[in-house]
Amino acid sequence: MATEIERKFLVKDDRWRAMADAGTAYRQGYLIGSERASVRVRIEGDVARLNIKSATLGISRQEYEYSIPLADAAALLDTLCEKPLVEKTRHHVSFAGRIWEVDVFGGDNAGLVVAEVELEAEDAPLQSPPWVGREVSHEPRYYNVCLVRHPYKDWTPDERGNVD
Numbered sequence: 048m049a050t051e052i053e054r055k056f057l058v059k060d061d062r063w064r065a066m067a068d069a070g071t072a073y074r075q076g077y078l079i080g081s082e083r084a085s086v087r088v089r090i091e092g093d094v095a096r097l098n099i100k101s102a103t104l105g106i107s108r109q110e111y112e113y114s115i116p117l118a119d120a121a122a123l124l125d126t127l128c129e130k131p132l133v134e135k136t137r138h139h140v141s142f143a144g145r146i147w148e149v150d151v152f153g154g155d156n157a158g159l160v161v162a163e164v165e166l167e168a169e170d171a172p173l174q175s176p177p178w179v180g181r182e183v184s185h186e187p188r189y190y191n192v193c194l195v196r197h198p199y200k201d202w203t204p205d206e207r208g209n210v211d
Contacts, residue, residue, distance in 0.1 A: 051100070051110040052169055055189060058160040059180035059210045063149055067138040070151070076128025077192050085192040088115075088123045091137075095120030102192075106184045107169055129195050131155040143174040155198035161189060180210040 075089035087098040095117045101109040124132060134154040140147045145164050152159040162179050183189040188197065188206065199207075 049110050050107055052107050052166045053163050054106050054182060055161055055163045055184045056182050057180040057210045058149060058162050058178060060178050062178040063140050067140045067149060070136040070138040073135050073137055074124060074132055076124045076132045077195055078127055088120050088128055090120050104185060104187060131195065131198055133191050133194055142176040155200050156194050159199040
């Protein structure tokens, strides 16, 4: 079984940009997002994938990912996925021996910036960069599948909360 161990944080400022790559555009949507799993279609640059992820809360989840033809992914996104689609640019930033993924959202989720880091174990030591704020790994509203149903543009100030 494939397991993803990932922690997610809000980004509190732009200091990460000085260390980041140019970024890759992502366009993704969900065919299903149930209580047990989500099925995602993603175009990442010129690569397309189908992803199945368990809907468990926390930093560890089952995850399976498969390459699919780009044309098939585009058709699925345009015709079968829930709207709005999730649009973002993902940047990679190296810090303290780990690669952080910084997602700058666009479209209906513009204004949201989160950083994720994958770990080898739930209790792996982690040094957070100075530009990382509050951890949101256990807050479902920050999961991409939830951003389709309740996009960031519709969040109240209380839902947006404090970045620090």
